[in-house]
Structure formats: structure tokens, C-alpha cells
Amino acid sequence: MVSTPVNLDTLTSQLEALEAQASDQIRRADDPQALEQLRISLLGKKGGQLSSVLGAMGSLPHAQRPLLGQRANVLKKEIQGLLSEQHRQLEASALNQRLAEEAVDVSAPALYRPLGHAHPLLGTLDEIVTIFCGLGYRVVDGPEIETDHYNFSALNIPEDHPARDMQDTFYLPNGELLRTHTSPVQIRHLERHSPPVRVIAPGRVYRRDAVDATHSPIFHQVEVLAVDEGLNFGHLRGTVIQFLQAFFGELPVRFRASYFPFTEPSAEVDVQWQGRWLEVMGCGMVDPAVLEGLGLDPERWSGFAAGMGVERACMVRHGIDDIRRLFSSDLRFLRQF
Ligand code: DAH
Numbered sequence: 001m002v003s004t005p006v007n008l009d010t011l012t013s014q015l016e017a018l019e020a021q022a023s024d025q026i027r028r029a030d031d032p033q034a035l036e037q038l039r040i041s042l043l044g045k046k047g048g049q050l051s052s053v054l055g056a057m058g059s060l061p062h063a064q065r066p067l068l069g070q071r072a073n074v075l076k077k078e079i080q081g082l083l084s085e086q087h088r089q090l091e092a093s094a095l096n097q098r099l100a101e102e103a104v105d106v107s108a109p110a111l112y113r114p115l116g117h118a119h120p121l122l123g124t125l126d127e128i129v130t131i132f133c134g135l136g137y138r139v140v141d142g143p144e145i146e147t148d149h150y151n152f153s154a155l156n157i158p159e160d161h162p163a164r165d166m167q168d169t170f171y172l173p174n175g176e177l178l179r180t181h182t183s184p185v186q187i188r189h190l191e192r193h194s195p196p197v198r199v200i201a202p203g204r205v206y207r208r209d210a211v212d213a214t215h216s217p218i219f220h221q222v223e224v225l226a227v228d229e230g231l232n233f234g235h236l237r238g239t240v241i242q243f244l245q246a247f248f249g250e251l252p253v254r255f256r257a258s259y260f261p262f263t264e265p266s267a268e269v270d271v272q273w274q275g276r277w278l279e280v281m282g283c284g285m286v287d288p289a290v291l292e293g294l295g296l297d298p299e300r301w302s303g304f305a306a307g308m309g310v311e312r313a314c315m316v317r318h319g320i321d322d323i324r325r326l327f328s329s330d331l332r333f334l335r336q337f
Contacts, residue, residue, distance in 0.1 A: 006059040011068055014053050018042075019075055022049075026082045032090055039083050043076060050076055120337040121220065121326050124314035125202055128222050131246045135239065137198045137224070142185035144204055145176050150184035155262040156289045170206050170217075178206035182223035183262060186286075186305060189225065190294045195301050196228040202310070213322040220310035225286075227296070227303030233265065233285060236304035240283055244271055248317060258282065262290050263305055271316070278316050281308035 022042050029035040042049050054072055057065055118126065129139055142150075151157075152164055162168070163180065170178040185201035201223040209215040226235070241253050252272040260266040263284025270277040283306035288298035311323050318337065320326065325333050 006056050008060060008064045008068060011053055011056060011060070012071065015068075015071055015075055018049055018053065019078065022079050023082055026079070026086050029086060030090070032087065035083065035086055035090065042079055042083075050079070117337070119326075119334065120318060120320075121310060121314050123337065124317065125220065125222070125310050127247060128243075128308075128310070128313065129200065129202065131243055132200045132222075132224065134246075135198075135242065137200045137226075140185060140189050140199045140201050141203055142179075142182070142188045142201060144179055144206070145172065146179040146184050147176055150187050151177060151179050151181070154187040154290070154293055155183050156287050156293075157261045161261065168207055168209075170208055179203075180207050181205050181307060182221040183305070183307060185223050186225045186262075186290075187294065190227065190296070195296065195303070196226075197303075198226045198228075200224050211324065213324070216311065216323050216327065219323070221307055222310060224283075224306040224308075225303065226305075227286065227291075227301055229300060229302070231285075231302045231304055233304070236283060236285065236306070239304070240269055240281070240306060244269070244280065247313065248273065258284075260284055262287050264288070269306075273316055274319075280313060280316060281306050283307070 025038055025042075026035070029038050040048065043051075045051055050072060054069070057068055057072075060068065117123075133139070148164075151169075152161070157163055169180050172178070182201045182203050182205060185199075185203070189197060189199055189201070203220065203223075204218060205221050206218055207215075209217055211217065224239075226239070237255065240255075244253050245251065248271055254270050254272075254277065255267040256270065258266045258268040260282055263282075264287045266282065266284035268279055269281045269283060270279050272278075283304065286303035286305050291298045291301055291303070311326055314320065314326065315323065
């Protein structure tokens with residue numbers, strides 16, 4: 001044990017030394033753990049430096065103890081103040097450092113991420129669907145591999161009709177075929193749904209055509225079908241004009257008498273686009289023979305139908321001169337839409 005006699009002066013100077021040392025050490029503690037270690041070594045109840053000075057106080061005469069106790073308390077408060085001030089500064093500089101590290105330069109040029117958009121053909125199809133849905137039609141579909149029955153016979157297309165020619169139709173080895181138009185969906189739909197019906201059937205169709213600026217062996221059509229009591233050519237005309245003017249704008253529309261085996265009477269429809277009459281769809285009143293084939297009484301039910309080429313509509317609308325551009329995946333072309 002230390003033999004130096006304990007008196008007020010030695011303890012007081014110990015407190016003073018502790019004060020000087022503590023403020024120096026605290027200022028130099030540069031992380032929160034070091035600071036916590038320091039707090040324990042200075043103020044810890046067991047073995048802390050202040051506690052050992054106070055422990056020695058027991059050897060002082062009673063009258064001197066309160067004086068030293070007071071000084072010790074002042075020192076303790078002072079050390080606590082220094083510790084918490086240092087703690088605050090350490091936290092502030094840690095925060096500043098993180099802010100500096102994580103800073104985002106909002107003025108830096110953005111990364112260019114090109115956004116895709118719908119292909120013009122799909123965009124056209126979407127518009128057609130939207131317009132007909134607004135008129136109360138719903139979308140149905142049918143298979144692309146068809147039978148002779150649905151693609152031809154049920155549509156009143158006779159055995160010797162040129163449309164059945166090997167030149168026009170892709171036949172499969174089993175006698176089935178790739179549908180040459182979306183009209184078979186009329187039959188399939190009416191087999192399963194009794195009138196009144198109002199549907200459109202968009203889809204892909206196939207023909208043995210040589211590729212040129214206006215022909216592609218694969219293209220898209222939208223079939224339109226309405227069957228109800230009392231439908232007449234005026235309803236057909238009104239619907240077609242309504243659609244065409246919604247799609248192309250307020251353009252002149254004309255109907256030309258035509259022939260399709262599954263409609264009677266039949267018409268082809270032209271729009272006047274930039275001074276030229278362009279054919280955009282075929283249509284007509286559903287032929288009574290087609291209704292009869294489906295077991296529907298033509299005295300009670302009547303209907304109208306129309307079919308249009310989506311590529312054609314898209315090309316007219318956007319002034320595209322060659323159908324092959326729609327299938328070329330050339331981004332320089334596609335980005336224009
Ligand atoms: N299916 C015909 C074609 O591909 C287009 C067509 C004409 C559809 C008249 C119809 C219609 O529904 O009434 O050329």
C-alpha cells in the first residue's frame with residue numbers, strides 16, 4: 001500500500017490531475033467505443049479513477065470530507081459534460097462522413113434507358129378493339145388451324161370457289177388448313193352463343209401469296225359480327241361509318257356493291273384518304289344460308305358482318321408504303337410510331 005499520508009491536499013491535487021488528464025483524453029477519443037472505455041475508466045463505480053479518489057476520502061477527518069466531496073461532484077459533472085459533448089461531436093462527424101459518402105449528384109446526367117412501346121400493328125389493333133368495345137362489342141377468338149368446314153363450307157363458300165384453290169390456302173398434311181380469314185370465328189361463336197351477339201375477332205390469317213409491297217403470307221384481320229332481331233343494312237352502315245370515322249378521323253366513306261359468299265348483300269368500303277379512295281374493309285348482311293346452317297331462323301334473326309385487314313388499316317393511317325416494313329423489326333422504322 002502507498003505510504004504517503006492521505007490528506008486534503010494530496011486528494012485535491014489528485015482531483016486536479018484527474019481533471020487535466022480527463023479533458024485531454026476525452027478530446028482525443030476518436031470513436032464511440034474508445035469514449036465509452038474512457039468513461040468507465042474515469043467514472044466507473046468499481047475501479048474508476050474518480051471512485052478511487054473518493055474511496056480514499058474515508059481517511060480524512062470528518063470536517064474535510066464535504067469539501068472534497070463537493071469538488072469531486074463538480075469534477076464528475078464536468079467530466080460527464082465533456083464526455084457527452086465529445087459523444088455529440090463524434091456522432092455529428094460520423095453523420096457528416098456518411099452524408100458525404102452517400103451524396104447523390106443530382107446534376108449528373110441521367111443514364112439513358114430507352115423505353116419500349118407497342119409495335120404500330122399492335123397499336124392499330126388496340127385502337128380498333130377499343131373503338132368496337134365502346135360500341136358494345138366484345139372480343140372473341142378462334143383457332144388458326146381450321147377445317148375446311150369452318151373456313152369455307154359453313155360460310156357458304158362452295159366447293160369450286162376460287163378461294164379454295166391450292167394457290168390461296170396453306171393445307172396441312174392431315175387435310176386441315178391455316179385459316180385464310182377470321183370469318184370462321186363467326187361460325188364457331190354462333191355455334192356456342194345464341195343471338196343477340198355483338199363480337200369482334202382479331203387474329204392472324206394465312207394465304208399463299210408471294211411477298212410484295214402489299215402482300216404477306218401472314219397478316220391480321222378483325223372480324224365483326226352482330227346478330228339480332230331486326231338488324232338491317234342501315235345498322236351495318238352506321239356501325240361501319242362510326243368505326244371508320246373514329247379510327248381515321250372525319251373522312252368521306254363510300255360503300256361499293258360487292259360479292260362475298262357469306263353475305264348478301266355485300267359491300268366493300270373505301271375511305272377518302274389524302275385525296276384517294278382506299279379500300280379498307282368488306283362487309284354485308286349475313287347470308288340467310290349461313291344462319292340456317294347454324295339452325296337460326298332467318299325470318300327471326302338477321303345479322304351483319306365485316307372484315308378488315310389490320311396491316312392495311314395501319315398502313316393507310318400512318319402512310320406506310322410497304323407492308324414488309326411492319327415485319328422487318330427495323331428499329332429506325334419502328335421508333336417513328
Ligand atoms: N373474310 C373476307 C376476306 O378475308 C372479309 C370479309 C368480307 C369479312 C365481308 C366479312 C364480310 O365478315 O362480311 O376477304
